[in-house]
Amino acid sequence: MTVSAQQQATWVRNFNPFVGDNRFPTVNGVYEPLMIYNTIKGELVPWLATGYEWGDGNRKLTFKLRDDVQWSDGQPFTARDVVFTFNLFKEHTGLQGPGGQAMTGETAYIESVTAPDDTTVEFTFAQAFTPGLYDIANQNIVPEHIWKDVADPLKFTNENPVGTGPFTEVAVFQNQVYEVHRNPNYWQPGKPAVQGLRFPAYPGNDQANLATINGENDWAGNFIPDIEQTFVAKDPEHFGYWFPSTGATVMLYLNTTRAPFDNVDVRKAISMALNRDQIVEVAMYGYTHPADATGLSDAYPNYKSERVVQAGSELVTRNIERANQLLDAAGLTRGAGGIRQLPDGTPLRYDLNVVSGWTDWVSACQIMAQNLREVGIEATVRTYDFSAWFERVQKGDFDMSIGWSSGGATPFNYYRSQMSQRSFRPVGEAAGENWHRYVSQRADELLNQFAATSDLAEQQQIAEQLQQTFVDELPAVPLFPGPMWYEYNTRRFEGFPNEENPYAVGSPFGMGTPEQLILMTTVKPK
C-alpha cells in the first residue's frame, strides 16, 4: 500500500518514537498505545490494554493488559514494558510523547508507575487529574529488553525497530523510498491484511498531490485545493476523501493585556465583525465550517452543549451594526478617516500577525482585516517567518494574531489553553498556549472540578459551564475548526473510513494519530 504521509526530499532512517523527526508510522504503527481514543465515536477503544479503572478517589489508575501480545521479535509483552516506558521519561529529559507531560516538568502528575503482575499496571497520581488518562492511554510502549541497553534514547535512531504494532519490519530503506512490512507476530490474528506500507519521498505538496491524483498513492494526508475537481473527478468510482473538522480550532488571538482588547465587549464586537462564511469558503476552500462560539471543534460530540452553542450564536454571526454599537458603547469614538480611537486619542491601528507562506491563514487574515476596517479598526496583515511569528505569540509581543489552539480527547486541554492560570505566563515569558494571556477565575474552578472527577455525566455538566464561561468572557475569537486531510484510492485496497463509514479519522498526517491503527488493521487488499 503506497502512502503519502510525510514530505521530505530524501528519507533519513529513524524509527525512534521519542523524537520529533521519525519516519511514519513509527508512532502508532510500529509502536502502539494502551488504548486509542476514537474522536469520531468519542470513546476509548481497548488496544494493548483491555480496559482501565479509577480508584482511590481518582488517584489511582489501573490498566489491565492483554496477555497474548508479543513483540515483533517474539518476546512476550508485559506490564514491565509499560512501567519501563514511562520511567524512561523521568531518566532522560527531552523525550517527546504524551507520557512526558505525565512524568516530567511542572505538569507532572504521576507519582509512580508499578506492575503488580504481568498484565496489570498501576499509575499513582500526586493528585486527582483525570484528563491524564488520555495522555497515559496514548503513550506508545517500547520493549524494555531492547531499550534498557540504549545509552541515550534521545539520540538513538532505532534503525530496526522492535514493536507490537501491525507494521514493524523495515524491508527497504533507500533515500527516495522505504517500505515497512507487516509484523509476523502481530497479536490480532490475520491482521494486518496489507503486506506492507510503501513511502515514496515527495519534497512538497505539489509533488505529493500529483502522485495522488495520478492514482499512485492508496492512502494520503495531503491538502489538495478544489479536491472535487482536481482529484475525485479523475476517478469518481475509486477516489475519495474525507476531511472531518476534528482538528484544533484556529483562533484570532487578541492580546488581552493591552487596551482595548482587555474589554470583553470589544472582543465580542470584533468577533461579530468577522465574515466567517467568507473565510471558510475562500481561504479554506469550503473544507471546514465556521466555528461556533464555544470554540470546540467537531471532536467533542460527547461534550458540546447545544444550548450554549445556541446562546452564543450571536457572537459568531456577522452583525456590523451590533459590533459598531458595542464599540461605541466601549468609548471608542471614530476619529479621522473613520478609524476609532482610544479615549486618549490613540487610533486603533494594529498589525495582524500571520506566518508567511501559510497561504490559507494569510488569506483568512486578509478577509478579517477587511471586515475590521468596516467597524473602524485598521488591521494590517503582517507576515513573519515561522520562528519570528512564533516567538512573538509565545512571548505575548503582538496585538492581533491568528493561531492554533490545543486539542485532546476532552475539552479540558482546550479550555485550559484559553483561559486558565495553569497555562498563563506573564508577557515576555514564553508560553506554549494561552498566548493572549487571559485568566478566568471561574474557568479555573471549573477546570479543577473537571480534573477531579472521572464520571462522564459530571464532566459533561462541568464542560457545559466551561463553554458558557468561554462564551461569556470570550478570551479569544474562534474562527473555524481545522480539517484533517485524508484521501484514499480503492483501486487496490478497500475498507477505508469515509463519511458513510466513519469508523475512525483516517488522516495519516505527520506523526500520525492513534486512530490510524484502526485503519491499518481494517483495510484489506481487493
Place this chain on the structure above:
Amino acid sequence: MGFLLRRIGFYVLAAWASLTLNFFLPRAMPGDPASAIFARFQGRLQPEQLQALREAFGFTEGPLFQQYATYLTHALRGDFGISISAFPAPVTTVIATGLQWTLLLGGLATVLSFTLGSLLGVIGAWRRGGLVDSIMPPLLIFIGAFPYFFLAMLALYFFSFYLGWFPLRHAYSSELRPEVSLAFVGSVLYHLVLPASTVVLVSIGGWVLGMRNTMISVLSEDYIVMAEAKGLPERRIMFRYAARNALLPNVTSFGMALGFVISGLLLTEIVFSYPGVGYLLIKAVANLDYPLMQGLFLMITFSVLAANLVVDLLYVRLDPRVRVR
C-alpha cells in the same frame, strides 16, 4: 610552483574566513531553533518540556567564543554535530542522503550546458550572421529568461504527466536497488533526462552568448589573420587558435558554476522530486537547523573554492602567460 603555493595559501585563508562567517551568520538570524521544533507539536508540549529539549540539544552552551572554538575543532574533524530538523541523525548522514544525486545531476547539467553552449558560441561566431548565429542566441536567451520553476513544471506536466514519456519523480525507479547493472544505470539516465535538459535549456544561453562575444573579438586578432594567411585548416584555426583563447573567461565562469552546483538545484530537485541536498537547505533554514545549515554552507563554499582552484590549475594549462608571471 611559487604561483601555485601563493594560490593555495590564499585558498586556506579564504576557507578560514568562510568557516568563521559560517559560524556567525546563522546566529544572526531571528528566532530560536527549539521553538521551530516545538511548533511541530502544535501546542502539545509545555514550555518546561521546551526547556528540557533546549538543554538536550545543547542550545544553552557557554559564551560565543567558546562555541566558536568547539565549532572550529569539530569542523576540522568533519563533525558538524546533530541535525535539528532530522534529529537525531548526524548532519553528515543527512547530507549524504542526497549529495551524490545533486552532484550527478548538477555536474552533468553544468558540463553539458558549458560544452554545448561554448560549442554553439564558437560556431555562431565563426559563421557570423549564419543560421546558428542569428537564431540560437536570441532564442536561448528568451528561454533562459523564463522563470525556471515555470518551465520545469510545464515540462513535468506535459512530458511526464500528460504524455507519460518520462518518470514523474526520483533519481531511479523504486523497483530497483542501487547496484552496478545495466538496468539500474539505464534507469538513472532515464530519470536524468528531463531535470538535466531543463537546467541545460535555461542556462545554455549565457554560455553561448559569452563564448560568441569573446570569440568575435579574438577572431579580429592579427594572429588569426596570420594563421589564415599561412593556410592552416579552418578547423584548426577555429578550435586551436581562436576558441582556446576565447574560452578563458568562460572557464572562469565554469568554475563558479561548478561550485554552485550544490546549492543551485533547489528548484529542479523540488519540481522533479529529485533526491538532492538543495531542498535540505530550505528545510534547514525553515527549521533554524544551524548544524545542517553550517554543514551545507561549508560544503558550498568549499566546493566553490575547490572549483576555483581547479580553474586556476586549468588556466596554467590553457594560458602560458600565467606560468611566466
